[in-house]
Amino acid sequence: MPDNPIVQSAAAAGMSRYGQIARQLQDGILAGEWPPGSAIPAESALASRFGTALGTIRQAIAVLVQQGLLERVQGKGTFVRNGLSGGLPGASMMRFFRFRAESDGEATATATPMVPRSEILSCRSVRLDKTMAARFALGTGARGLAISRRRWVADHPRLLESIWLPLPGCAALQDIPTAEWGELLYPMLSQHCGITVHRAMDEVTFRPLEAGEAEQLALPASHPCALVTRQAFDIQGQCVEYRLTRGDAYAFRYAAEIR
Amino acid sequence: MPDNPIVQSAAAAGMSRYGQIARQLQDGILAGEWPPGSAIPAESALASRFGTALGTIRQAIAVLVQQGLLERVQGKGTFVRNGLSGGLPGASMMRFFRFRAESDGEATATATPMVPRSEILSCRSVRLDKTMAARFALGTGARGLAISRRRWVADHPRLLESIWLPLPGCAALQDIPTAEWGELLYPMLSQHCGITVHRAMDEVTFRPLEAGEAEQLALPASHPCALVTRQAFDIQGQCVEYRLTRGDAYAFRYAAEIR
DNA sequence: AAGTGGTCTAGACCACGTA
């Protein structure tokens, strides 16, 4: 194999050739060798670089396409994707509330995919407690970013969000004035921190609102509250976000697609 | 190409060879040529039957594996899957309630995957209203099966379910005494009606319990209630189930994985 | 030992996008 600048991965033994190549490409992508949106080298170039047949390269690329890390475009090339930056497919945070009359299920596409306006209430570095640090695979006493956000729909405060991010990785967010933050977190994580959200686990539960929360949502104290607990993971399975989202239970709608 | 007993599909023009083969295999599977659980012919056999190279057959099979219709097992063969018969991956109806102490999110695997006991309250043929008939792609006035089910966990009634099924397809269920029904609907649909649930859309909302519902769940009237609306689809995208699940909002937990 | 899928090769031609 000709020398190549790609970072070598740990696991190489007992792995198929295309698996090794997929891993090396993934490492290169994560290392920023090919930033999101850019194209990786052509199949033929990779084949000669790795010293394998074209088919083997295709198989390696297929793995990363399957993972959602790459995207193939005929006639143009193979591109690094931006992850779930635009919003999560499958379960939509866009359809959190019934803005419109009762939808009929199938009408997912017809509903306005309204993105709630985001108001950053606070964003500060905090010491993570033990369980939160463990979630991010950080040691005890590690620090993180604690973000408090309120989301508005048509001049009504609808959602209250508490977000925790691991701090070594997300430090770049601190340098951005909260006024300049976009409406969505994931594109910011992707652009400023090089973090790509690849998978998430949501859990929906129900409980009364606490006093402070109720006030910020203009609801009476102990009003029924829907709580969505989300953990987001990057391509390597590392937890990169812990989020609590709260809102009026009776104006709440959570959609999920299972396949 | 040698003559083959496989049902010919409509779309053949402008489709890749492996796409055509995938379609023909799918038609054969849906037509019951290879029932769920059985193996389809070996790659080499298919290659000679269709008159293509092995790689083309592999590509066709890969499409159906991706769709979740087939499963490859090295050294044994390629098998027709039973769909989502055992319960849905991704979003789990098994973890609907907090049977145990607060889980820590990641601990999905450690939680007991307890299947609630199912009690069929009623199962009868009804005339579907316009929107329900449209869901099943049936004409106005079409009939369906309306099932009322209560689910128990450890001697407590926890869930109330109203299920609608399209009737021409699910008629076989009527012949089975409700006492002999299993705890899960999808395996029954698969075994008795040849219907495979492949994808589902859940929607979670909250509202007060209605009087009759509250009584059946041993809860006070107007108690907060979690409502999951599910539409299940077969491999062809046809809606094959509409289900409403209701339960105590305070004992509710809905988990979904997004990728 | 025989049969299955898993991996890999070294080519070929086609369809698409861009210059």
Added chain:
DNA sequence: ACGTGGTCTAGACCACTTT
């Protein structure tokens, strides 16, 4: 015209499962 990915071929050898 050229480079890209999309499709396809006709083999090869390996790993796994069953007989």
